[in-house]
Amino acid sequence: MNLILLDDNDFIDDHRVRLSDRRFDHITGLLGKDLGDHLRTGRINGLMGQGVIEAIDSTGLTLTVHLDQQPPAPLAVTLLLALPRPKMLRRLLRGITSMGVKSLYLINSYRVDKSYWSSPLLHPGKMREQLCLGLEQGCDTVLPQVHLCPRFRPFVEDELPGISSSTINLVAHPGGDDGAFPYQPQVPACLAVGPEGGFIPYEIEKLKQADFGAVHFGERILTVETVVPALLSRFVR
Amino acid sequence: MNLILLDDNDFIDDHRVRLSDRRFDHITGLLGKDLGDHLRTGRINGLMGQGVIEAIDSTGLTLTVHLDQQPPAPLAVTLLLALPRPKMLRRLLRGITSMGVKSLYLINSYRVDKSYWSSPLLHPGKMREQLCLGLEQGCDTVLPQVHLCPRFRPFVEDELPGISSSTINLVAHPGGDDGAFPYQPQVPACLAVGPEGGFIPYEIEKLKQADFGAVHFGERILTVETVVPALLSRFVR
Incomplete structure (x- = not known):
């Protein structure tokens, strides 16, 4: 997982997403990320950019995302x-x-x-x-x-x-x-x-x-x- | 299996091989070949050519092989x-x-x-x-x-x-x-x-x-x- 891919349903407001599925496990487990860490993120059929972990608990995490880059050319x-x-x-x-x-x-x-x-x-x-x-x-x-x-x-x-x-x-x-x-x-x-x-x-x-x-x-x-x-x-x- | 690959151990004389393993199953089963049919064959680290089925029984088959072609360039x-x-x-x-x-x-x-x-x-x-x-x-x-x-x-x-x-x-x-x-x-x-x-x-x-x-x-x-x-x-x- 070189990009955390976000679906419309993940957004809790315009700039924040809540993840509690395999992406949560991957980010905290395999990638070993913690509060304040940055992640490459992108929105399905939309822009790419950065996400910052602003909250983690036992059931999931919240990312603040800033998406301003075009995806690569097809x-x-x-x-x-x-x-x-x-x-x-x-x-x-x-x-x-x-x-x-x-x-x-x-x-x-x-x-x-x-x-x-x-x-x-x-x-x-x-x-x-x-x-x-x-x-x-x-x-x-x-x-x-x-x-x-x-x-x-x-x-x-x-x-x-x-x-x-x-x-x-x-x-x-x-x-x-x-x-x-x-x-x-x-x-x-x-x-x-x-x-x-x-x-x-x-x-x-x-x-x-x-x-x-x-x-x-x-x-x-x-x-x-x-x-x-x-x-x-x-x-x- | 686009080539029947032969090992030295398969040869019963200079021009004949006996096959009774997965190659036998593949030739008679998947390829549906029978007596007299031709098959592309090759000898490990050697030449390639044709094999003709000259005998089949329930336990294996015998191919007469004629190997005179170089394998493709590496x-x-x-x-x-x-x-x-x-x-x-x-x-x-x-x-x-x-x-x-x-x-x-x-x-x-x-x-x-x-x-x-x-x-x-x-x-x-x-x-x-x-x-x-x-x-x-x-x-x-x-x-x-x-x-x-x-x-x-x-x-x-x-x-x-x-x-x-x-x-x-x-x-x-x-x-x-x-x-x-x-x-x-x-x-x-x-x-x-x-x-x-x-x-x-x-x-x-x-x-x-x-x-x-x-x-x-x-x-x-x-x-x-x-x-x-x-x-x-x-x-x-």
Whole structure:
């Protein structure tokens, strides 16, 4: 937790928050902070700044906050990700958010196990927990927008043109015939990453028709969990 | 498992192997392969090629193998990594190996929990299991060399000069004052990554004295698990 992330509900007046949940435990326990100490804080979808501990008791603490800094610039990438298995999705949501992605489309693919679409992790509240952990890690306040797209073809044909009309569009595909993944891709970009085992040829064809270049990333085949931060890295300015 | 990785013990003669362990289950179960089917295979620290299933019974299968291809070129990065907690190390060993790292130094740092050094995962046999999983994922045969360096200062003063004398040397450090992490760093390179919470100033100073540039990677603070594939990505050709 590199940033204490504050929700509207935490505010007891314009400049003070009361924390009594895991953030309280983290601040007093792991960080070992005490009265008068400063903490990096930020308000969800708002500004960042400092918080000062003005009161602590056994059930919680009160921070006086002064928020006057903009959060870091978003990573200029819209990410389309074939829905991974829940355990991996949980880590990916945190990782992607910590790297600054603000727009994530979880899409279907032939090789996505149907059961993944009924994972409790896809409930908005559960997802938000993971996104907040990612913001706390990356020191950011702006929640990503996550869209669930459980039908591949209607998504690619009907929704994708509106999403990717003004971006550079790339699909990472082992053996992709549109060259190697660029080092400093143009931005804003829209990046599609398939499931373990990859997109099937039909899906690659549909993405190509939607103006996506199929690019490879070296000779090796990587897991989704490894390749997502690796690909996003190329966009980090 | 994108490659069936063979050990010397698997060979029953020069061109045939007998498999009866998890590889057998994987080939007949998950991959659904049968008599006469071809499989991508490779011999640990040797060549890669094809295997053909010539016999299957209830306890195992026999492959005839024809190995005539070189494994992919190594990633030209020596990685120094502050020892992570075991659960994360397990995933990192696989991920790093799948990306082609061939030389890994697990080093100490002030913020490395001492208990991590007694993890069973550091036993050579256990470590090799994870490295083999990484090779099977990345389609490679060459096992990385992993070195355990439980004392920071003797390592940096006595061993590191011999390791890093002919490489470009970078330590990833939030707020590092030697500029941003490069897009296509020169290779061969030696890359140091600290623990969660980062190297302490003394450690950064020692690495700088050993000719390491302290470079930052964007404004955000990432977990080791996210930042390692992200940084290695910049070296993927």
